[in-house]
Structure formats: structure tokens, C-alpha cells
Amino acid sequence: MKPVLYAILFFAVLFTVGCTDDEGPITPIKDKNDTTEVNEAPYEILLSNTVFEEKYDSGYVVGTFSVLDPNANDEHQLLLASGVSSWGNQYFTIDSNKLVTKRYWEYNDTNKFNIRVWCSDGEFSFEKTFEISLIPYIPQSPVITSIHFLNDSLMPTFVHKDSANQNPQIEINSIPRLTTSMAIMMVDVDASNAVHWAVWNIPVEKDTILQGEDWSNYPSVVIGDSDFGAGYQGPFPPTEHHYEFKVYCLTDTIALDQSQSAILPLVANSSLLSSGTLVGRYAP
Missing domain, CATH: 2.60.40.60 (Cadherins)
Structure with missing residues (x-):
């Protein structure tokens, strides 16, 4: 038993010498009641x-x-x-x-x-x-909608030339960044793209074109002549026709007078970011 006892005493003394010095423990044991947070490095x-x-x-x-x-x-x-x-x-x-x-x-x-x-x-x-x-900057295409009809569906009677002859409300969503001006054109795709409506130099903040919009609060806007008279002239087809509303998002205004609606698409291409369309149908 004596060798075993001596070994126990030897390791006890060795442990005490290794863990203490004249100033106390080398590695202090944290009091379980001490809630002080130890700072660690961000990782x-x-x-x-x-x-x-x-x-x-x-x-x-x-x-x-x-x-x-x-x-x-x-x-x-x-x-x-x-x-x-x-x-x-x-x-x-x-x-x-x-x-x-x-x-x-x-x-x-x-x-x-x-x-x-x-x-x-x-x-x-x-x-x-x-x-x-x-x-690279890739402009998104605007999303064109209307509260009056869905894409490729029938438009209401008030758009007809011999009815109220008013443009439908048009909403322009997802206008691309860098757009400073817009234009809109309505053509009859079943009649050689005859122009029924053309407006340009629309301010970028004008993202809703109201039914029968008169543009009186927008002095910069140019209301172009259609192929059937001044300003908006609604559909009057002999049979069902398709009408495309196309919005152009531009980096500059367009220098055309109201009589030059026919060349609007060509001129718009020089400052075009992107465009979006909505199609409505009209049947007599």
C-alpha cells in the first residue's frame, strides 16, 4: 500500500505546484455567479x-x-x-x-x-x-394594363369613334430606370397600322393615363393628329379588329409637331430604352 500512497501524494503535490504561484492561480476559475461577458473576436x-x-x-x-x-x-x-x-x-x-x-x-x-x-x-x-x-444596364420593359379590358380582350363601347370617343385608362407599370419621357401610340393592326392616337413627351411620373385624358395639366405633352382627325379618334371597324397600345420609354423628349404622328416610332427609336404593348379588340 505504501507505494500507492506515495504515488498519490506525489501527483497531489505536482498538481498544486503546477497550478499555483505566489500570486495565486495561474488560470483563475470563473465564479459561476459571475455574468460578465468575455469579449471574443468577430469572425x-x-x-x-x-x-x-x-x-x-x-x-x-x-x-x-x-x-x-x-x-x-x-x-x-x-x-x-x-x-x-x-x-x-x-x-x-x-x-x-x-x-x-x-x-x-x-x-x-x-x-x-x-x-x-x-x-x-x-x-x-x-x-x-x-x-x-x-x-451592363439592361432596361426592363414596361408593363401596360388597363382597368377597362384585359390584354387581347374586347374594349368597352365608350372607346368607339361614334360613342363617347374616349381613350381607355392606361396604366404604365415597371417604368425602366433612366426614363425621362414617354410616348404612347394606338394603331389598328388589322388596317395597316392606321394611327388612332399618338401622344408624346409624357412626363415619367405620369404613369396613369386617365379615361378621356385631356392633358391640360401637362404643357410639355404633344397630342398628335391621328389618321382620322385631331387627337384621339376611336375604333370604327367593319368587323372585329385588334388595336395595339404601345408605350415607349425614352431618355429624351421628341421634337415632332402634332402633324408628324406617323413617324413617331422611327424618331422614338433614337432614344428608346424599352417599350411595352397592350392589345384590345373592338367589334361593331
């Missing part, structure tokens, strides 16, 4: 978006940063930092937690940037590189 930076379109002005927000940290209540400082493989920091800035462009961009040969981001909770820091991509 990840996330960016909500890494792709942006060309033709945005300086100050465009590319995406928003978030930091993953075991200490949920920590506040973090974010900065752009030079580092291995980083390129393009000079074209961006960080505003609070947002990545913001510092210039106007057009798509060219320089379309990818590797920016390096540093974050700190005041004690610990973490860095990460992000690839940011610039892509």
Missing part, C-alpha cells in the same frame, strides 16, 4: 449584394455589410483596407455599414474589383476581400 463579414448596374450616379449603395460576432451586442467599425489581392478600394467608400460608389460608372473593360474590408469591435479585428462586379 465573419457579410455583404448583401456584390453586383451593381452601370449608369448609377456617385453615391449609389451597392450593398449592406453585417458582421458575425459571438458578442451579439458589440458595435463594429468598418473600413476599406489595403491588403493582398485587393484592388479598387479607391472607387468605393463605406458609410456606416453601407458600401457606396464614389463615381458614375459605365460598363467597360474594368468591371471587377477586389475590395478589402476591415472590421473591429474595439479590441479584436477581422478582414475579408470581396469581389464586386459591374454589369
